[in-house]
Each structure stands twice: as C-alpha cells, then as structure tokens.
Amino acid sequence: MRDATSPALLFAITAFLLCPPPTVTGQSNTQNTSQRSSNPKPVLRIAKGLNNDGSLAKYYQRGLDYAIKYFGNHGPYFVYLLGPDSEQSVRDIYSQRARSRVDPNSKQSAMEQMEAFLEQPNIRAEIQAVLSGKAEGGLTWTQEAPILYEDVTTNAKQRELDPMENTWGALHEYHHVFQMAHCDTRQPRTSEKNINSWMAEGMATYSSAKFMENMGLIDFKKYMLQLRKSGGNIGRPSINEFLSNTERWQLEDETYWDGGESPQVYYMLGAWATAYLIHVQGVPEVVVLKNWYKDIPRIGKSAAFRKHMGVSLADFYKRFGVFIRQPDTAVMKIFEP
Numbered sequence: 001m002r003d004a005t006s007p008a009l010l011f012a013i014t015a016f017l018l019c020p021p022p023t024v025t026g027q028s029n030t031q032n033t034s035q036r037s038s039n040p041k042p043v044l045r046i047a048k049g050l051n052n053d054g055s056l057a058k059y060y061q062r063g064l065d066y067a068i069k070y071f072g073n074h075g076p077y078f079v080y081l082l083g084p085d086s087e088q089s090v091r092d093i094y095s096q097r098a099r100s101r102v103d104p105n106s107k108q109s110a111m112e113q114m115e116a117f118l119e120q121p122n123i124r125a126e127i128q129a130v131l132s133g134k135a136e137g138g139l140t141w142t143q144e145a146p147i148l149y150e151d152v153t154t155n156a157k158q159r160e161l162d163p164m165e166n167t168w169g170a171l172h173e174y175h176h177v178f179q180m181a182h183c184d185t186r187q188p189r190t191s192e193k194n195i196n197s198w199m200a201e202g203m204a205t206y207s208s209a210k211f212m213e214n215m216g217l218i219d220f221k222k223y224m225l226q227l228r229k230s231g232g233n234i235g236r237p238s239i240n241e242f243l244s245n246t247e248r249w250q251l252e253d254e255t256y257w258d259g260g261e262s263p264q265v266y267y268m269l270g271a272w273a274t275a276y277l278i279h280v281q282g283v284p285e286v287v288v289l290k291n292w293y294k295d296i297p298r299i300g301k302s303a304a305f306r307k308h309m310g311v312s313l314a315d316f317y318k319r320f321g322v323f324i325r326q327p328d329t330a331v332m333k334i335f336e337p
C-alpha cells in the first residue's frame with residue numbers, strides 16, 4: 001500500500017506515516033500546548049515543476065482555509081508539495097525545512113543542526129523518494145522544541161491533477177494538526193494524554209468528508225454509505241466486508257496498524273463511531289470534532305470523553321459495537337432529520 005499512487009489510497013498512505021513515531025529534533029524536553037495560540041500562518045513550499053497554473057496551491061489552500069476557520073490557527077505548520085522535476089529546488093526546500101527545525105537554545109550551532117537533520121536516514125530516504133517520483137505523504141511533527149507540524153507529499157503531481165482529493169487531504173491533515181496540538185504524542189495512543197487511532201483517523205475522516213459537503217463538493221451521506229459498501233476513498237476491505245469476516249474486533253485495539261492489513265478500522269469504523277456520537281448520542285458536532293479535545297491535556301482522555309459525550313468510553317464501545325452490526329438501511333437512518 002505504501003507504493004500505491006492512486007488517490008483512493010491517499011489517506012491509507014497517510015495513515016502509515018502518521019502511525020510511526022514522528023521525527024524528533026532539538027535538545028529541550030518541553031512541550032507547551034498553551035503557547036500555541038499566536039501562531040504564524042501556514043507556509044506552503046512547492047517544488048519547481050508543480051503549480052505552474054497556481055491550481056495546486058489554490059485547491060490545497062481552499063481546504064486549509066476552511067479547516068483553520070473551524071479549528072483555529074495551530075502551528076507553526078509547513079506544507080511541502082514536492083516533485084521530481086528539479087533536484088535543486090527540492091534540495092533548497094529541504095534546506096529551508098532543516099532551518100525551520102533549528103532550536104536556538106541548542107548547544108549545537110544552527111549549521112550543525114541543519115546538517116544533522118539532512119543526514120538522518122529517513123530524511124535522506126525521503127529526498128530519494130521525491131527525486132524518483134515516488135508518492136508518499138503524511139503528517140509529521142516534532143515532539144521537542146521547536147514544536148512544528150508538517151504535511152509532506154513527496155510526489156504532488158497526483159494532487160495537482162485531482163483538485164477534490166487535494167482539498168480533501170488538506171482538510172484531513174489539518175484536523176490532525178489540531179488534534180496533535182492537544183495531545184502529548186510522546187505518550188502511547190492508549191495513554192490518557194494521547195488519543196486512540198480511531199479518534200485521530202475516524203474523526204478526521206468524518207470531519208473532512210463533512211466539510212467537503214459543506215463546501216458543496218461531495219454528498220456526505222453517500223460517502224458514509226460507501227465506507228460500508230465499498231470502502232470509499234479509504235480502501236478495502238469495506239466496513240461490511242470487515243465485519244462479516246471478523247467476529248471479534250475492538251475499536252480501541254492499537255495493533256491494527258501491524259501488518260498493514262486492517263488500519264481501515266480506524267478510518268472507516270472510526271468515522272462511523274464519530275457519526276454515532278453526533279447522530280445517536282446527540283452530542284453537537286463541534287463538541288465531538290473540536291471542543292472535547294481541549295480538555296484532554298487537563299483531565300485526560302477518558303474524563304474528557306465522559307464529560308463531553310455523556311457516556312464512558314467503555315459503555316460507548318459496547319453500544320457502538322451493537323449499532324454498527326445493523327444493516328445499511330438501519331444505520332443510515334441516523335442521518336435523517
């Protein structure tokens with residue numbers, strides 16, 4: 001799935017890159033979420049050969065603007081839309097990227113820090129992927145000073161050709177930026193200070209589809225039904241296939257990343273779990289997608305969930321497990337007014 005270039009797998013590819021531990025730079029060991037309110041605007045860095053008519057940036061920005069209006073401005077956030085046409089341009093952009101990660105309080109000089117970043121095996125491999133036209137991508141972030149978020153697409157040609165997926169991906173990744181700004185990602189996803197994969201991916205899958213509909217670009221209900229029947233733009237197996245082949249599963253199980261066969265659980269079942277909270281549990285959409293996260297650093301995930309959703313996580317998992325096993329026509333009723 002990593003090598004897939006089809007836009008249908010864009011989010012699945014993203015998943016694999018969101019999952020592994022993010023790149024960490026800097027010496028300081030502080031992560032202060034309260035200092036992130038006055039952030040500069042996101043920076044788009046686009047390699048030569050892309051965006052000649054301005055449409056790549058335009059359709060990315062359309063999604064980003066919508067998401068920032070909804071979630072607020074969190075960052076610093078850098079968006080790298082890369083391609084293989086000009087090696088010099090790519091190397092210049094990676095130098096800028098290295099500079100953005102310099103920690104002024106480090107004992108190492110800025111030059112030493114930049115060189116160390118560019119020499120990291122994963123960064124060298126990523127540059128090679130860009131230059132050979134390989135499509136990879138996803139969100140990464142630093143866990144130590146300077147805290148920043150990055151959306152990296154190694155071959156953005158596909159994005160350029162598909163304005164819809166371009167906008168959709170921008171919406172999806174920015175929800176992660178908001179989420180990560182309220183989590184301690186140094187902790188495991190099972191911990192109280194970090195969110196489970198279904199919360200990260202499911203809520204971002206739900207929000208990005210809902211926002212796409214709000215922008216007049218897709219039919220949200222049709223999309224939610226697709227996740228059950230075909231897997232939509234997430235991939236196979238669909239929810240119905242997965243449930244009919246899997247007797248026992250758990251939304252909060254963090255091992256579905258392993259082997260790469262079932263991460264769709266987090267995306268598709270996670271999106272439906274989000275729908276359950278909004279349309280069955282009756283929690284306002286903005287509380288589920290946004291407000292409850294703000295209490296996670298203060299009181300922890302379980303307490304924040306109970307406070308805002310009106311149900312404990314354990315009870316929610318039980319009720320949702322029964323709900324999602326119903327036929328398509330029954331579950332689709334939740335979207336009726």
Ligand SMILES: [Zn+2]
Pocket residue numbers: 011014015018172176200201204
């Ligand atoms: Zn994601």
